[in-house]
Amino acid sequence: MSRRTLGLAAAAIGAGGLGYYWYQSQAPKKFVARPIVVCGPSGAGKSTLLKRIFAEYPDKFGFSVSHTTRKPRAGEVDGKDYHFVSKEQIVKDIAAGLFIESAQFSGNYYGTSFAAIQDVLNNNKSPILDIDMQGVKILQSQLQKGEAKLSPKPLFVFLAPPSVEELERRLTGRGTESAESLAARLNAAKAELAWGLGKDNGIDKLIVNDDVEKAYTEMKAAFGL
Numbered sequence: 001m002s003r004r005t006l007g008l009a010a011a012a013i014g015a016g017g018l019g020y021y022w023y024q025s026q027a028p029k030k031f032v033a034r035p036i037v038v039c040g041p042s043g044a045g046k047s048t049l050l051k052r053i054f055a056e057y058p059d060k061f062g063f064s065v066s067h068t069t070r071k072p073r074a075g076e077v078d079g080k081d082y083h084f085v086s087k088e089q090i091v092k093d094i095a096a097g098l099f100i101e102s103a104q105f106s107g108n109y110y111g112t113s114f115a116a117i118q119d120v121l122n123n124n125k126s127p128i129l130d131i132d133m134q135g136v137k138i139l140q141s142q143l144q145k146g147e148a149k150l151s152p153k154p155l156f157v158f159l160a161p162p163s164v165e166e167l168e169r170r171l172t173g174r175g176t177e178s179a180e181s182l183a184a185r186l187n188a189a190k191a192e193l194a195w196g197l198g199k200d201n202g203i204d205k206l207i208v209n210d211d212v213e214k215a216y217t218e219m220k221a222a223f224g225l
């Protein structure tokens with residue numbers, strides 16, 4: 001091979017390498033379905049951002065179907081709107097550790113089972129879990145002890161407002177809270193924020209929602225989009 005041909009070959013290999021590098025950096029990241037926990041104080045913007053995610057990527061994300069002991073309302077379908085179960089059944093299943101979270105409201109039980117989350121994963125979608133700080137702590141401790149029936153391991157995202165003052169402005173602006181509820185939410189928010197912004201809380205990604213577009217872009221990147 002002449003020196004000129006060698007030079008051309010080296011240039012071609014170099015260009016090929018560059019091309020490969022360009023392809024790698026341009027190629028979309030591979031989306032892998034996994035549970036995603038989104039937490040953060042009330043008013044941080046969880047619903048706002050998650051609504052956008054679901055609207056833009058309906059085939060990649062899903063909510064799990066909750067269980068309830070309340071009676072179905074007209075038009076509600078068992079297994080679609082809720083898994084309608086008896087009180088005896090849910091109490092037994094909660095005790096057996098089959099639920100990631102559960103709560104009682106006005107005499108009825110509500111909860112999210114690990115199986116319901118698995119159903120979403122089986123459809124190759126990432127289940128998104130919007131749970132509070134207490135729920136996150138319980139889940140993390142279950143995961144550590146190997147008790148949580150959740151695989152792959154969830155991604156934990158904490159959404160923070162830029163400040164408590166701004167959070168108060170947004171909650172007031174949302175117009176959904178009474179003075180009492182606002183005070184309770186702000187009180188809880190301060191504790192949640194201290195935890196979310198602190199160290200060793202098991203949070204994989206902290207997103208500060210000062211600007212919706214910026215926060216949305218960061219959320220998409222964290223979700224592998």
Ligand SMILES: Nc1ncnc2c1ncn2[C@@H]1O[C@H](COP(=O)(O)OP(=O)(O)OP(=O)(O)O)[C@@H](O)[C@H]1O
Binds near residue numbers: 044048171
């Ligand atoms: N970056 C932002 N800048 C200004 N306002 C925002 C921003 N993000 C959200 N908001 C507004 O703040 C209010 C609270 O947001 P949102 O309801 O999404 O919070 P949330 O975290 O889902 O609260 P909750 O846990 O109580 O359901 C809404 O009125 C929303 O429009």
